[in-house]
Each structure stands twice: as structure tokens, then as C-alpha cells.
Amino acid sequence: MSSGDAARKIDSKRIRPMHATISGLEIDECYRAADARGVVGEPGQYPFTRGVYPSMYRGKTWTMRQFAGFGSAADTNARFKYLLAQGGDGLSTAFDMPTLMGYDADHARAEGEVGREGVAVSTIDDMSVLFDGIRLDEVTTSMTVNCSASVLLAMYLVVGERQGCSWEKLGGTIQNDMFKEFIAQKEWICPPEPSLRIVTDMIEFCTREVPRWHPVSISGYHIREAGSTAAQELAFTLADGIGYAQAAVERGLDPDEFGPRLSFFFNVHNDFLEEIAKIRAARRMWARIMRERFGAKTDRACLMRTHAQTSGVSLTAQQPTNNVVRVTVQALAAVLAGVQSLHTNSLDETLALPSQEAVTVALRTQQILAEESGIVNTVDPFGGSYAIEALTDRMEHEAQAYIDRIDAMGGIVRAIELGYPQAEIADAAYSFQQATDGGEYITVGLNGYTMAEDRKLEIMKIDRAIEGEQRARVMAFKAAREPRQVAKLIEGVRSAAVEDRNLMPAVVEAVRGGITVGEISDVYRQVFGVYQDPATI
Amino acid sequence: MSEKVLRILVAKPGLDGHDRGAKIIARALRDAGFEVIYTGLHQTPEMIAETAVQEDVDCVGLSILSGAHMTLFPRVLNLLRTKGAGDVPIFGGGIVPDEDITELKQLGVKEIFTPGASTKQIVEWIRENIQPRA
Numbered sequence: 001m002s003s004g005d006a007a008r009k010i011d012s013k014r015i016r017p018m019h020a021t022i023s024g025l026e027i028d029e030c031y032r033a034a035d036a037r038g039v040v041g042e043p044g045q046y047p048f049t050r051g052v053y054p055s056m057y058r059g060k061t062w063t064m065r066q067f068a069g070f071g072s073a074a075d076t077n078a079r080f081k082y083l084l085a086q087g088g089d090g091l092s093t094a095f096d097m098p099t100l101m102g103y104d105a106d107h108a109r110a111e112g113e114v115g116r117e118g119v120a121v122s123t124i125d126d127m128s129v130l131f132d133g134i135r136l137d138e139v140t141t142s143m144t145v146n147c148s149a150s151v152l153l154a155m156y157l158v159v160g161e162r163q164g165c166s167w168e169k170l171g172g173t174i175q176n177d178m179f180k181e182f183i184a185q186k187e188w189i190c191p192p193e194p195s196l197r198i199v200t201d202m203i204e205f206c207t208r209e210v211p212r213w214h215p216v217s218i219s220g221y222h223i224r225e226a227g228s229t230a231a232q233e234l235a236f237t238l239a240d241g242i243g244y245a246q247a248a249v250e251r252g253l254d255p256d257e258f259g260p261r262l263s264f265f266f267n268v269h270n271d272f273l274e275e276i277a278k279i280r281a282a283r284r285m286w287a288r289i290m291r292e293r294f295g296a297k298t299d300r301a302c303l304m305r306t307h308a309q310t311s312g313v314s315l316t317a318q319q320p321t322n323n324v325v326r327v328t329v330q331a332l333a334a335v336l337a338g339v340q341s342l343h344t345n346s347l348d349e350t351l352a353l354p355s356q357e358a359v360t361v362a363l364r365t366q367q368i369l370a371e372e373s374g375i376v377n378t379v380d381p382f383g384g385s386y387a388i389e390a391l392t393d394r395m396e397h398e399a400q401a402y403i404d405r406i407d408a409m410g411g412i413v414r415a416i417e418l419g420y421p422q423a424e425i426a427d428a429a430y431s432f433q434q435a436t437d438g439g440e441y442i443t444v445g446l447n448g449y450t451m452a453e454d455r456k457l458e459i460m461k462i463d464r465a466i467e468g469e470q471r472a473r474v475m476a477f478k479a480a481r482e483p484r485q486v487a488k489l490i491e492g493v494r495s496a497a498v499e500d501r502n503l504m505p506a507v508v509e510a511v512r513g514g515i516t517v518g519e520i521s522d523v524y525r526q527v528f529g530v531y532q533d534p535a536t537i
Numbered sequence: 538m539s540e541k542v543l544r545i546l547v548a549k550p551g552l553d554g555h556d557r558g559a560k561i562i563a564r565a566l567r568d569a570g571f572e573v574i575y576t577g578l579h580q581t582p583e584m585i586a587e588t589a590v591q592e593d594v595d596c597v598g599l600s601i602l603s604g605a606h607m608t609l610f611p612r613v614l615n616l617l618r619t620k621g622a623g624d625v626p627i628f629g630g631g632i633v634p635d636e637d638i639t640e641l642k643q644l645g646v647k648e649i650f651t652p653g654a655s656t657k658q659i660v661e662w663i664r665e666n667i668q669p670r671a
Contacts, residue, residue: 352634437655446653
């Protein structure tokens with residue numbers, strides 16, 4: 001294939017404008033003062049366009065939080081310790097598909113999937129091994145899990161108890177963003193309404209009992225990876241946030257109390273300026289949503305703290321070393337946008353779970369930005385740039401139009417039931433694929449600047465024996481329990497679910513007594529029903 | 538080939554929720570003039586084989602990005618054989634390492650497309666390699 005020559009010819013059949021962002025947003029030749037009219041303000045002040053803290057990274061650099069999880073709990077525990085020893089300063093847990101979908105390793109549906117793309121956790125013993133030798137009051141931990149999040153959070157709290165750490169000292173985030181599951185990531189147990197009830201139970205429970213915990217991480221990441229544009233990512237993420245805040249208010253919670261417990265998670269994709277603008281717009285929009293829509297009075301409730309991750313789908317299997325450069329540019333955008341924590345992807349992630357060598361380069365990329373580039377010395381260096389401010393306004397405008405449409409439908413739950421965000425994303429993904437296949441968007445090494453390659457990366461392999469071992473462990477764990485006690489604890493969760501009491505106290509008690517991820521998820525399946533994929537193309 | 542339009546089942550086996558690729562392929566195949574049936578997510582191999590037989594498809598495309606391909610691909614192949622539909626070709630796409638591709642092809646999977654494959658490439662492959670079943 002030739003490089004981008006074909007793409008540069010003017011063609012009336014083009015899908016995308018000639019000078020557009022990766023999302024297809026047309027960019028002006030030059031921006032001037034008149035183009036940038038939004039409220040810029042001061043860092044650390046409402047509406048936080050320039051950042052959530054006055055001194056930003058001068059006070060503390062972002063948290064370098066590398067997502068990790070594979071194989072058994074012991075395997076991942078070793079990777080955690082390695083990352084901490086290399087200067088990573090927060091943990092981030094990737095669970096395997098069965099754990100994410102609420103199945104134990106000994107379930108028929110888990111076959112072939114145990115420990116393959118994340119760590120296998122079915123029991124409290126697995127969770128104890130996962131954090132063995134890591135004091136939970138000395139690190140903060142992020143856990144990427146959603147429909148079974150209530151169980152994994154309960155397990156984390158119980159492991160903390162066993163280490164002698166009180167719940168007030170446990171800090172971290174559980175993703176627990178079910179709306180984006182229906183929209184993009186697509187791991188679920190029950191339908192949207194009961195899913196929202198469980199999320200709201202967790203927000204309520206954490207606000208009262210685990211004050212340093214973020215019970216939901218409202219995530220645009222997966223929306224973008226599923227193929228959305230930047231504006232759609234921004235819009236659907238904020239619409240999801242509105243859905244959770246609305247549910248919390250309806251539960252009787254005070255926005256000034258739960259507001260500071262909400263956290264966010266954005267993608268940082270290829271288009272450098274658009275990404276910086278997106279995250280700046282997100283902060284400004286969320287601040288206004290919390291103040292104007294929900295009546296939050298404190299700044300703490302209005303400021304958007306966000307994690308970011310570089311874009312997995314932007315990486316190529318072809319000439320994979322180039323991925324280090326992509327990740328660097330994306331990470332730079334994240335930092336210039338003022339994120340609070342960051343995961344940088346590894347160069348081999350289109351091929352397999354990352355090897356230790358690849359993970360190290362990814363972490364070092366962040367350390368180089370923090371230590372060598374000098375960008376940490378001043379806050380929001382792009383603040384006041386005509387182009388960035390104009391694009392920030394533009395992102396806000398585009399996203400607001402989507403939010404208005406979702407409001408008109410009756411809110412995000414209804415929009416999801418109608419399949420609206422799902423269809424918008426599928427259309428955007430298809431149109432981007434057409435632009436790639438037609439050579440309008442050039443990805444280096446993929447549809448331009450290609451070359452024959454013979455060098456193979458050493459990729460990480462997951463030992464297939466892990467599945468059998470984990471299944472045996474789970475079966476032995478279950479067999480050692482007292483059946484009447486098991487039935488009583490499961491009934492405790494069931495009655496809380498049926499009687500509409502907050503589920504978390506019963507789930508914590510169940511987990512403490514040895515009830516597993518799959519068993520509690522089974523209760524949800526029985527009481528709330530199972531969601532079916534609408535399977536639209 | 539102006540006679541029968543090919544019927545293709547695009548399926549997502551296992552617990553994997555990554556359906557961007559499957560949906561794009563389904564749409565591209567439909568736009569290329571094939572009849573496409575998409576199963577939706579979280580299908581067991583039994584459900585996929587059953588659908589393939591009931592819908593009388595000419596081939597089955599499986600998309601897996603969760604690393605479970607070495608379990609799920611062979612399972613679908615075997616189930617099709619036991620249902621008397623062993624002649625239905627299977628192709629696939631996803632994050633599948635080279636050595637696994639070799640093994641899967643030995644087991645009977647016709648082709649595996651990996652990250653970066655274009656929709657044109659896949660459409661062309663189908664036109665060249667898949668015929669309507671007798």
C-alpha cells in the first residue's frame with residue numbers, strides 16, 4: 001500500500017473533512033482571540049477549566065497507576081509488587097472475564113477464560129492472596145469491575161479488616177459504572193434499572209462508611225475504545241454522571257456529600273489538541289452540572305477528578321515499537337490536560353497482555369514526562385491558547401447537544417434502553433473504519449508507511465494450567481464451608497435485594513463468611529433478571 | 538457469482554464484551570451484499586452451533602478478544618461436526634498470537650484475521666474462499 005497520497009487528493013466522496021481531528025471535527029486554519037470565548041478562570045477555582053488544584057503538579061505529580069492483572073492472584077500480586085518497586089504509586093486491578101461477569105472459576109461459562117485477560121478472583125482467599133504483603137492503608141487501589149463490583153469492594157474491605165486497616169483508611173476507586181457497560185464495555189448481569197440501584201447502594205454505603213473510597217469511576221474510556229468520537233465520549237460520560245447523581249439525590253443523599261466521591265476516567269487518544277480540549281471541557285461542564293443542576297454548594301463537590309488512560313485501539317500490531325511514540329504523545333496530552341492519575345499502555349497490547357519489559361517502558365514514559373520534560377512546573381500551560389480555548393468551547397458545545405438530546409429522551413437509562421448511545425458509537429466506529437480502509441485517515445505502519453516485518457516481539461503467555469488449578473482451589477474452598485451457614489448468608493443478600501434495603505452490609509457479611517463472586521451474582525441474576533444484548537449491528 | 542447470496546453468521550462466543558470489531562465486520566459484510574446474522578454477545582459455543590444450523594448459514598465468523606480462542610474455536614468446530622454441519626467453514630478475528638493461529642488452522646479454522654485487517658481484505662477473502670453450501 002502507498003502512503004497517504006490518495007488521501008490527500010480532494011474527493012467529493014470523502015467521509016471526513018480534509019483538516020479534521022481523528023473524530024472528524026473540522027479544524028480552522030488559525031484560531032484568534034474572537035474564537036475563544038469560554039470561561040477560562042483560574043486553576044483550582046470554579047468551573048475548573050484550568051485544573052482542579054491551584055498548584056497542580058507542583059504540589060504533587062499525577063499518580064502513575066498501571067492497570068495489571070493476569071493469571072492467578074499470586075501472579076498478579078508479584079506484578080503489583082514489581083510495579084510498586086519501580087516507582088508506580090497506585091495499584092490498578094484487571095480482573096478476568098468470569099470475575100467481571102460474576103461467574104466463579106468452576107462455572108461452565110468460565111471455561112477457557114480463567115486468568116486469561118485479568119486476574120481470577122472468586123473467593124475471599126483469592127482476594128487476600130492478591131494483596132498479600134501490600135498494606136491497604138499505604139496504597140490506593142483502583143479496581144476495574146462493574147456488574148460484580150459490590151462483591152469485589154466487599155472483599156477489599158474484608159481483606160483490609162484482616163490486615164488491621166479500618167475502613168476509614170482505605171482509599172481507592174472501584175469502576176462500578178454500569179451505564180457505560182450497556183453503552184460500550186458490555187459486561188453485565190441484570191438490566192439497567194436494578195444495575196443503577198446496586199450502584200446507588202454503593203454510593204450511599206461508601207459515602208457513609210468508606211469515606212476515602214470512590215464508589216464509581218464514570219468512564220468515557222470504554223465508550224471511546226468502542227469507537228465513539230471525542231465529543232460523544234465526553235457527552236455520554238457526563239450523561240452517565242448525571243444519571244448517577246440524579247439517582248443519589250433521589251435516594252436522599254446530599255450532593256455536597258456524595259459529589260466529592262464521584263471520580264471520572266477518560267481516554268486520551270491520538271488527536272493531541274482535541275484530547276486536551278475534551279478534558280478541559282469535561283471539568284467545566286461537570287462543575288456546572290453539579291452546581292446548577294444538582295445544587296452543590298461546595299467546590300469540592302463540583303470539581304472533577306479524573307484518571308486517564310492512553311488509547312488501546314490506537315496502537316498497531318504492525319511495527320509495534322512505534323506504539324511507544326503514540327503512548328508518549330497521548331500521555332503528554334493527558335498531563336497537559338491536568339489529569340490526576342494516568343495509565344500508559346504497553347507497546348505489545350495489540351498482541352497480548354503486556355510483558356514485564358513492555359510495562360516497564362510504559363511506566364518509564366510517565367516518569368520521563370514527570371522528571372525530564374519540565375511540563376510539571378507550570379499549571380495548564382495551554383490556558384489562553386486561542387486554539388485550545390476555542391476547541392474547549394467547541395467540545396462543550398458538541399457534547400451539550402448530545403446531553404440535551406438524552407435529557408429530551410428522559411435521561412440516560414431511557415436512552416440506553418432505546419439503544420441511542422450504542423447506535424451513535426457503532427456509526428462512528430464504522431465510519432472511522434471506512435476512513436481507514438479508504439486511506440482518508442492514515443495510521444503509520446497500518447495503511448501508510450508499511451513495510452515487511454520479520455522481528456517478533458516476545459509476548460506474555462498465560463499458562464493454560466492456571467485454569468485447572470484455580471478451579472480446584474475454588475471447589476476446595478466451597479467444599480470446606482458449612483452448608484447451613486452458606487445458605488443463611490446467601491439468603492441475607494437475597495432478602496436485602498428483594499426488600500430494597502442497601503445491599504452492601506449483607507454482601508460484606510456474606511463475603512466475610514466465604515460466599516463467592518459467582519454465588520452473590522447468582523442472587524442478582526435470580527432477583528433482578530439477566531440483561532440480553534439487543535444484538536443490533 | 539450471481540446465484541445464491543451467501544449467508545454468514547457473525548458470532549461473539551464467551552464472556553468477552555468487545556463487540557466493536559464484530560459489529561463493524563457484520564456491517565461491512567452486509568454492505569458488501571451478503572446476508573448477515575449477528576448473534577449478539579456472550580454466546581456459548583452450543584448457542585452458536587445451534588444458530589448456524591437453524592439459520593442454514595454458509596460460514597461462521599467468530600470474534601474473540603479475550604484470549605479464550607483456544608477453548609472456544611475448537612468447541613464450535615466440534616459442535617458443528619456433531620450436528621452434521623462440519624462442512625460449514627469457520628473463520629475468525631481477534632487478538633490471536635501467531636502460534637495459536639497455526640494450531641487453530643490445523644484444527645480446521647479456515648482463516649484468522651488479526652488487528653489491522655481491513656474490511657476490504659475480509660470481504661475479498663470471503664468472495665474467494667466461501668461458496669454457498671449445496
